[in-house]
Amino acid sequence: MRIVLLGPPGSGKGTQAKFIIDKFGIPHISTGDIFRKNIKEGTPLGVEAKSYIDKGQLVPDELTIAIVEDRLKEDDCKNGFMLDGFPRTVAQAEALTKALESMNTSLDHVINIAVADKALVDRLTGRRVCLSCGASFHMVFNPPKKEGICDYCSAELVQRADDNIDTVSSRLEVYGTQTKPLIEYYEIKGLLRAIEGEKDIDKVFEDICKALGSDK
Ligand code: AP5
Ligand code: MG
Ligand code: ZN
Helix, strand or coil: CEEEEECCCCCCHHHHHHHHHHHHCCCEEEHHHHHHHHHHHCCHHHHHHHHHHCCCCCCCHHHHHHHHHHHHCCHHHCCCEEEECCCCCHHHHHHHHHHHHHCCCCCCEEEEEECCHHHHHHHHHCEEEECCCCCEEECCCECCCCCCECCCCCCEEECCCCCCHHHHHHHHHHHHHHHCHHHHHHHHCCCEEEEECCCCHHHHHHHHHHHCCCCC
């Protein structure tokens, strides 16, 4: 299973990725999580990425592509992977195709989770995340079992620095101009699996499993 999760900010990529990797036993590669880990550790990559992420802009393609190329060469990706939030530009998509070709492989599915802008703003501004394991919760739509604590690893939940209304607006705009064209790009390649994301989290997962040709 070599899968890409596509969808606007807040569409539920991270939430669904957790279920998908458990079911299929593949690694979760989230470029956003990789950048946030580096920001937390204060690495040079983190410092550079932060200057873009805080403005709601994309981190430059060259930097992002190099990170994913290296990650895909690791042993745990041999039998598949779940890319979340990559590719986000046509240049990234083309680099991914080339990288996989050089490893004699290709993508199986590109899942596109569609959600309207209004719902995205509510989801992002009410989100709380675990910086330790990457899990996402929502104060109203998906509260953790214990307030402020991650269900999966018991670390403290925080609000992401880019989940304020101004940055969310920029992220949605950037998505529309730079990432949305990938829907058609993958549709033409016959890889796109369209998922309606404005349903209960469980139901969205059920639809994703169906689109992947598997029971929930
Ligand atoms: P990234 O971390 O990838 O953020 P994003 O794409 O903006 O997406 P999010 O993580 O915000 O949303 P999600 O779809 O994962 O939703 P979630 O499941 O959390 O990227 C951050 C930044 O890093 C980018 O802006 C960019 O600067 C940089 N970056 C990353 N990748 C890059 C790349 N490839 N190239 C260049 N730059 C890159 O859910 C959201 C909320 O909704 C949660 O609260 C959740 O509980 C709730 N929710 C989920 N599903 C449902 C549902 N069905 N019903 C109700 N609520 C729901
Ligand atoms: Mg995410
Ligand atoms: Zn956690």
